[in-house]
Amino acid sequence: MEERLQQIYRRFTEDEGNLISILQDIQEEFGYLPQEAIYWFSEKLDVPPATFFGIATFYAQFHLKPRGKNIVTVCSGTACHVRGSEKLINTAIKELNLSEDNDTTEDGLFTFEKVNCVGTCSFAPVVLINNKVFGKMTPDKLVKELKKVKGENE
Amino acid sequence: MNKNIEIRVCAGPGGIAAGGFEVLEAFRKFVNEKGLMAEVIKEGCLHKVGCLGLCAKDVLVEIIVNGQKTTYQYIKPEMVERIVEEHLVKGIPVSEWLVTDDFHNFYKKQQKIALSLCGEIDPEDINSYISRRGYAATEMVLRQHSPQEVIEKIKKSGLRGRGGAGFPTGLKWEMARNVQGDEKYIICNADEGDPGAFMDRAVIEGKPHAVIEGMLIGGYAIGARKGYVYIRAEYPLAVERLKKAIEQARSKGYLGNNILGTDFSFDIKIKLGAGAFVCGEETALIASIEGKRGMPRAKPPFPVQKGLFGKPTVINNVETLANIPSIILNGADWFASFGTEKSRGTKVFALTGKVKNTGLIEVPLGISLREIIFDIGGGIEGDRKLKAVQTGGPSGGCIPAHMIDIPVDYESLARVGSIMGSGGMIVMDETVCMVNVAKYFLHFTQSESCGKCVPCRIGTKRLLEILERITSGRGKPEDMERLEKLSHDIKAASLCGLGQTAPNPVLSTLQYFRDEYEAHIFEKKCPAGVCKDLLTYTILEEFCKGCGMCMKVCPSGAIIGEKKKPHKIIPDICIKCGACFEVCKFKAIKKG
Numbered sequence: 001m002e003e004r005l006q007q008i009y010r011r012f013t014e015d016e017g018n019l020i021s022i023l024q025d026i027q028e029e030f031g032y033l034p035q036e037a038i039y040w041f042s043e044k045l046d047v048p049p050a051t052f053f054g055i056a057t058f059y060a061q062f063h064l065k066p067r068g069k070n071i072v073t074v075c076s077g078t079a080c081h082v083r084g085s086e087k088l089i090n091t092a093i094k095e096l097n098l099s100e101d102n103d104t105t106e107d108g109l110f111t112f113e114k115v116n117c118v119g120t121c122s123f124a125p126v127v128l129i130n131n132k133v134f135g136k137m138t139p140d141k142l143v144k145e146l147k148k149v150k151g152e153n154e
Numbered sequence: 155m156n157k158n159i160e161i162r163v164c165a166g167p168g169g170i171a172a173g174g175f176e177v178l179e180a181f182r183k184f185v186n187e188k189g190l191m192a193e194v195i196k197e198g199c200l201h202k203v204g205c206l207g208l209c210a211k212d213v214l215v216e217i218i219v220n221g222q223k224t225t226y227q228y229i230k231p232e233m234v235e236r237i238v239e240e241h242l243v244k245g246i247p248v249s250e251w252l253v254t255d256d257f258h259n260f261y262k263k264q265q266k267i268a269l270s271l272c273g274e275i276d277p278e279d280i281n282s283y284i285s286r287r288g289y290a291a292t293e294m295v296l297r298q299h300s301p302q303e304v305i306e307k308i309k310k311s312g313l314r315g316r317g318g319a320g321f322p323t324g325l326k327w328e329m330a331r332n333v334q335g336d337e338k339y340i341i342c343n344a345d346e347g348d349p350g351a352f353m354d355r356a357v358i359e360g361k362p363h364a365v366i367e368g369m370l371i372g373g374y375a376i377g378a379r380k381g382y383v384y385i386r387a388e389y390p391l392a393v394e395r396l397k398k399a400i401e402q403a404r405s406k407g408y409l410g411n412n413i414l415g416t417d418f419s420f421d422i423k424i425k426l427g428a429g430a431f432v433c434g435e436e437t438a439l440i441a442s443i444e445g446k447r448g449m450p451r452a453k454p455p456f457p458v459q460k461g462l463f464g465k466p467t468v469i470n471n472v473e474t475l476a477n478i479p480s481i482i483l484n485g486a487d488w489f490a491s492f493g494t495e496k497s498r499g500t501k502v503f504a505l506t507g508k509v510k511n512t513g514l515i516e517v518p519l520g521i522s523l524r525e526i527i528f529d530i531g532g533g534i535e536g537d538r539k540l541k542a543v544q545t546g547g548p549s550g551g552c553i554p555a556h557m558i559d560i561p562v563d564y565e566s567l568a569r570v571g572s573i574m575g576s577g578g579m580i581v582m583d584e585t586v587c588m589v590n591v592a593k594y595f596l597h598f599t600q601s602e603s604c605g606k607c608v609p610c611r612i613g614t615k616r617l618l619e620i621l622e623r624i625t626s627g628r629g630k631p632e633d634m635e636r637l638e639k640l641s642h643d644i645k646a647a648s649l650c651g652l653g654q655t656a657p658n659p660v661l662s663t664l665q666y667f668r669d670e671y672e673a674h675i676f677e678k679k680c681p682a683g684v685c686k687d688l689l690t691y692t693i694l695e696e697f698c699k700g701c702g703m704c705m706k707v708c709p710s711g712a713i714i715g716e717k718k719k720p721h722k723i724i725p726d727i728c729i730k731c732g733a734c735f736e737v738c739k740f741k742a743i744k745k746g
């Protein structure tokens with residue numbers, strides 16, 4: 001880990017980086033923000049860990065917990081909302097057996113998230129599975145797609 | 155065969171979602187197989203293009219043979235072979251796949267300036283842009299115009315900020331120019347946060363070089379040597395194309411030191427947003443570029459006085475900047491000839507929701523909402539009744555159907571309690587519940603409130619709680635008055651634009667759809683049949699065939715009955731999920 005963090009540190013000093021870009025790099029490298037990484041940088045730069053966590057919890061992009069292998073994103077933009085994204089959200093939560101404060105399945109296969117808008121409003125409601133866009137989604141189609149991903153991972 | 159053929163495949167936000175890249179690949183494959191490459195279709199003439207506009211009919215493909223343009227709709231990869239065979243080899247277009255009249259009507263009332271070239275050029279090829287007068291505006295400005303002349307031209311054109319607030323662009327540039335300072339910055343705000351708006355994404359993905367040019371010209375005008383593009387990480391393709399475009403511009407000498415041999419130097423850096431709606435606000439955006447929590451601060455000092463790293467800074471929206479090259483090339487009077495006296499030029503809207511022709515449109519300001527929805531949009535889906543149009547995203551309001559003859563310009567929209575905003579236009583029909591819409595937006599603003607000032611942080615939370623109470627059937631008679639008072643307080647006391655406009659969806663729905671609030675509060679009914687807690691599902695015995703489908707899908711086991719005999723829903727067990735309603739083929743389930 002040390003070595004990977006050193007590399008991020010080097011990029012930071014060479015490229016007039018800032019705390020957000022450090023966190024973005026850490027997340028890119030590890031898939032989430034491991035606490036050790038934040039403490040490492042806190043010491044190295046003499047910036048309190050609270051400053052890092054303050055930024056990490058402010059922006060929706062950052063995750064403090066490891067994420068699932070597959071990311072299911074339901075768009076809850078306005079166009080998707082008026083075309084029934086709420087049903088898709090409920091379907092995904094039910095199908096993946098998630099609770100309110102747990103967005104990743106126990107086996108680590110799926111992480112479910114909502115996003116404010118992906119800009120594909122013409123195909124509302126929209127679901128992204130591993131960044132692939134599925135437009136004009138219905139609960140049935142979503143269940144089918146999720147089953148397909150599950151099958152591929154077995 | 156002596157033909158001059160160009161094939162354009164839509165790879166805008168909609169095109170890609172519908173499989174644009176796969177269609178393009180299929181064309182490459184079959185065109186090669188038929189031996190048409192190089193000979194008939196020259197280098198660079200089979201390419202992707204940015205958003206063509208009518209996303210509802212994607213994938214759209216345009217084939218131009220000797221200047222004659224034919225457009226295909228709903229194209230899938232498996233349809234390509236036949237098009238290549240019949241259209242390109244034999245010269246006979248596949249008539250049943252061609253676009254229909256509504257496609258042509260969609261474009262009739264549009265005027266493309268910010269979106270010009272979008273859908274015509276290859277966005278990842280700078281030569282494609284240059285061949286259509288790309289960077290001609292930059293050359294003209296650097297060789298013939300003084301910074302003051304550029305500012306005068308933009309001022310005269312009447313261009314106003316397209317990000318929402320509508321501040322005159324030329325004036326902003328002039329203010330920044332007049333501030334003393336050794337270092338100044340220009341920032342392109344591409345943090346398109348309004349849900350339901352995707353024009354900035356489409357502009358960057360369709361003609362990234364126009365945005366670069368706009369920034370370059372702005373930088374020249376105000377005296378900045380460095381620009382930043384603050385762009386959402388949720389738009390990976392836009393980021394990629396912009397990066398590519400910046401590299402290409404550098405290699406051609408349009409960015410970097412001594413541009414075109416003049417003593418003007420300018421370069422652009424991309425900063426990725428990390429997902430916070432409030433960062434669309436200027437001072438919050440600046441804090442975010444500096445690597446801090448994106449929280450706004452009190453103004454003045456304004457960014458033009460004290461902005462990024464404490465230096466004078468101009469922040470312009472993507473669409474605003476995309477207009478600049480055309481204004482420089484065609485003149486201020488040309489641009490000012492579109493639109494109304496106070497709102498010059500055109501505006502891009504993302505037309506979505508319950509309208510037939512969803513997509514991206516650009517219209518002269520002053521056009522009526524009716525023309526947009528019915529002439530361009532083709533009317534309401536399923537020919538249902540129009541209820542309202544929502545403009546301006548979470549900061550805007552809902553305009554009721556009886557007011558759709560108002561002209562679309564900054565002042566008229568503000569007068570009816572909405573705003574122009576960044577250009578989201580969501581059409582709502584009678585199946586949409588307006589109280590639910592207000593709740594949706596408040597849920598959004600409440601969770602996006604940065605928490606710095608009390609009126610916004612706590613006020614939006616309380617607004618949301620009241621709306622949740624109303625939509626769940628626990629509304630109190632005094633709630634409407636309370637919503638109104640609280641809304642006015644939040645507007646008056648909030649620190650930044652987010653809080654100052656957050657109550658707009660509540661106020662406008664209260665003003666125009668008071669009857670829906672009353673129905674929720676006094677009759678405990680949701681007229682549109684949306685709010686779950688206020689619904690009851692019953693089976694109409696006369697229509698029920700006893701097929702058992704509803705019983706099968708019911709997750710709570712609330713439906714009982716024998717096969718081939720009318721079924722029944724037990725209200726106490728029903729969780730009102732609506733699964734039975736969706737699955738019933740005989741319309742035997744009543745919602746209400």
